[in-house]
Amino acid sequence: MQVTPLRVVSHPAGVRGLIYDPHESYWGDMPVNPDQVDRVAVLNFPDGYDPKIRCLSFYFYDALPLDPIEAVLLSVQFTR
Numbered sequence: 001m002q003v004t005p006l007r008v009v010s011h012p013a014g015v016r017g018l019i020y021d022p023h024e025s026y027w028g029d030m031p032v033n034p035d036q037v038d039r040v041a042v043l044n045f046p047d048g049y050d051p052k053i054r055c056l057s058f059y060f061y062d063a064l065p066l067d068p069i070e071a072v073l074l075s076v077q078f079t080r
Contacts, residue, residue: 006039007066009073017043017073019066022059037063043073 009017019041039060045053056076060069 007070009043009070011043011074011076013046013078015044015046017041019069039064039069041069041073043076046078049078
């Protein structure tokens with residue numbers, strides 16, 4: 001799936017996160033939430049963290065500004 005990022009987030013763990021509008025992306029035949037300005041954020045996991053886990057995604061139903069969404073991505077801590 002290709003997305004157009006609204007913002008790219010650089011996480012202190014050396015990984016990137018993306019914040020994007022899900023309506024600009026492919027979700028099948030039915031929109032996720034056609035009457036709302038919602039957002040999706042995806043944070044990649046560090047290489048070698050876990051072969052079964054590649055990323056963590058968040059769905060924000062409400063119309064939030066990008067700064068609080070970025071704060072959520074930056075709050076994730078990678079521990080082993």
